[in-house]
Amino acid sequence: MSHTDINVDVVVPNQTRYLGLIGNIAEQVAKELDGYPGDRDMLAYHLNLALTEAMVNAIEHSAPGDEKKTVRVCIHLEDNNVCIRVYDQGQGFDLNTVPAPNFEELGERGRGIFVIRNVMDSVNYRKTDSGNVLEMRKRLA
Amino acid sequence: MSHTDINVDVVVPNQTRYLGLIGNIAEQVAKELDGYPGDRDMLAYHLNLALTEAMVNAIEHSAPGDEKKTVRVCIHLEDNNVCIRVYDQGQGFDLNTVPAPNFEELGERGRGIFVIRNVMDSVNYRKTDSGNVLEMRKRLA
Amino acid sequence: MNIGIDKKADKTILTLQEERIDAHNSAELKDYLLRLLENGAEDVVVNLQAVRFIDSSGLGALLSGYKNANLRQRRLVLAGLQPRVQSMFELTRLHRVFDIYPNLQEVLADDDRADSANRSHSQ
Amino acid sequence: MNIGIDKKADKTILTLQEERIDAHNSAELKDYLLRLLENGAEDVVVNLQAVRFIDSSGLGALLSGYKNANLRQRRLVLAGLQPRVQSMFELTRLHRVFDIYPNLQEVLADDDRADSANRSHSQ
Ligand SMILES: Nc1ncnc2c1ncn2[C@@H]1O[C@H](COP(=O)(O)OP(=O)(O)O)[C@@H](O)[C@H]1O
Ligand SMILES: Nc1ncnc2c1ncn2[C@@H]1O[C@H](COP(=O)(O)OP(=O)(O)O)[C@@H](O)[C@H]1O
Secondary structure (H helix, E strand, O other), X not given: OOOOEEEEEEEEEOOHHHHHHHHHHHHHHHHOOOOOOOOHHHHHXXXXXXXXXXXXXXXXXXXXXXXXXXXXEEEXXXXXXXXXXXXXXXXXXXXXXXXXXXXXXXXOXXXXXHHHHHHOOEEEEEEXXXXXEEEEEEEOO | OOOOEEEEEEEEEOOHHHHHHHHHHHHHHHHOOOOOOOOHHHHHHHHHHHHHHHHHHHHHHXXXXXXXXXXXXXXXXXXXXXXXXXEEOOOOOOHHHXXXXXXXXXOOOOOHHHHHHHHOOEEEEEEEOOXXXXXXXXXXX | OOEEEEEEXXXXXXXXXXXXXXXXXXXXXXXXXXXXXXXXXXEEEEEOOOOOEEOHHHHHHXXXXXXXXXXXXXXXXXXXXXXXXXXXXXXXXXXXXXXXXXXXXXXXXXXXHHHHHHHHHHO | XXXXXXXXXXXXXXXXXXXXXXXXXXXXXXHHHHHHHHXXXXXXXXXXXXOOEEOHHHHHHHHHHHHHHHHOOOOEEEEOOOHHHHHHHHHOOHHHOXXXXXXXXXXXXXXXXXXXXXXXXXX
């Protein structure tokens, strides 16, 4: 285990009112990156943003209206790497077929995955035993 | 599962530098208690405090100096109840034999458990498969 | 959602008093903007000074207001974006779509300039 | 640990510029206070205005400074406690031990009163 090695695992009801809690926890974790060479405030925002976008999708595509459903989010921080996982219990989708937004059309939606891809270094989506998971990684050094 | 049901599980290296992170996460969770009738700011402080005191003990009594060791903390919030668990990998101790502080003597230590008992409703300590655990509960309504 | 509303000159100034605009409150923001425009508001300035965080659904709500204002031959402009919020507009190229002012003073000053330009034109 | 140091009248005023005083920085605070008193500081005022959180080890560090000051016939007093911090002193009964002032002004005003009392005494 390296010097910084933080694991945060959060389960909340699948309601948008918990987006702020999850985002704030991500920002608190980002604050621990003493040695981060870049703009730490911007990094905190990017983790908050990626988590928020992913969690909104998980809520939308899991079981809308079912209050018993939960969303699970994990943040794993190591010295040079942060990995965020957001689980959903929905039908799943093919991440690779999501088109980039058309910048000429002023659609109100369809920017979430684009934003995530831009603020994180790698994104993948797969089925696991505990549901589908969107896994987002960012190198920190 | 009730309306509010939040589970936060955090693992950090057993170093005091992570006390602030854990305390801040507890305060973020306390903020979610929309319906809490009492002073929410004071509740947030009390959860922060109980966690900090318990985590300091877990760090001190686990394996001082061993950077590979971790501390695990869980916060479970339901509508009317919050339960905080702090795990340690040490020798354990008998919570019931810890004396109340002597208010006439100005000792520099020995107030941690007293503080925890005062800000939480119940405290117990026991062995589990994943180490010893100090479990602290507070009713919220 | 906490929104302050104020009239200055021929403008309705909305001050969003929320740290976060995200999928939890963006639908409410969108509805608020549409109702305001429906009820015949003049040009709208959305003051984002208090907003520390915006997600893609927040952008969508503002875009919906922007498009609706345009349909009605009115303007919807933004002011007071914090750097992190500004970066979201740049990332999604929406800084090319919206008129974005550093702060409220600049919106109103710009107006004065436009006015005096109009006056000198009509002379 | 971030500590501002200032001299006012015959006092050394320490301003703790940390949101948290806990087991991560309390040993440093304790050492700082002891060194200050060793090096012949006058009366010490610890300004806690910026401190939002204190744990039992933080209380222990202040208590250590208090006892050391007493040994040297000096005073160590506290000022500017936020309500949550104040509540920790009350819970542990340490508000009966420390002299606690609402703010720095009061510490210095108290001093003036004591001075003029001394003067009228000596007349
Ligand atoms: N967790 C998910 N489960 C199922 N489908 C998803 C999930 N996340 C994203 N998608 C799909 O990807 C599309 C693009 O998502 P996104 O870029 O976030 O934009 P938006 O959600 O605004 O449409 C969604 O419309 C949806 O079809
Ligand atoms: N997790 C723990 N493992 C072993 N012993 C503990 C633990 N927590 C507390 N103790 C014991 O309880 C005593 C009282 O703890 P506390 O009230 O926090 O005061 P302090 O830690 O300042 O001595 C400690 O001195 C220690 O002997």
